Amino acid sequence: MYTLGMMRPQTPLASLTAWASSTAWSPLAAVASLAALASLTGCPAPAVTYAPSFGSIQTAIFNVSCSTRSCHGSPSFKAGLNLEEGSAYDDLVGVVPETVSARNRGMKLVDPGNPDNSFLVLKLAGPLQPDDGGLMPQRNAALPAQAVAAIREWIKQGALK
Structure with a gap:
């Protein structure tokens, strides 16, 4: 991913950091950011538990x-x-x-x-x-x-x- 005016690639973490520094943080933004970061780092989704009910x-x-x-x-x-x-x-x-x-x-x-x-x-x-x-x-x-x-x-x- 490239940013305007720059010709160097920007990593997903750098994009998230840049966005965070330019955005007012709210609890919802924090949760969304953590979810995005988790998906970028390959963290597995929580396991689904199937109860017999x-x-x-x-x-x-x-x-x-x-x-x-x-x-x-x-x-x-x-x-x-x-x-x-x-x-x-x-x-x-x-x-x-x-x-x-x-x-x-x-x-x-x-x-x-x-x-x-x-x-x-x-x-x-x-x-x-x-x-x-x-x-x-x-x-x-x-x-x-x-x-x-x-x-x-x-x-x-x-x-x-």
Whole structure:
């Protein structure tokens, strides 16, 4: 990066220092600056913890990876499934899937106490049968193994709200 009137490269830290000396500091500016500096220095983002509770799963998984406009959020609700906050639990727990192959095997989207009979787990981690459709999420990277493990454990514990 070059600055006006200078032909020497300016490092990100030098840019931040120059900006800081010309700007009145506020708490928000300080936080933003530290966040920018952390990203420039390659500091890793804080690790996400996935708790096996519905509230945690809704916040850390469904809200982030599933309930988008093009998937299981308004207005599309793919496969008739609404994973938005306030609707996801009732649309999942004890509900028979629309997918005929899963329905014919007696599966539920979430079968409390039985993650191996929960179509949600199969859609996230496999193994799927040919007529089950593809793994989810389709447009994003696969969920971390810890996220799927939290969902399995929540279901195993009875899928409580």
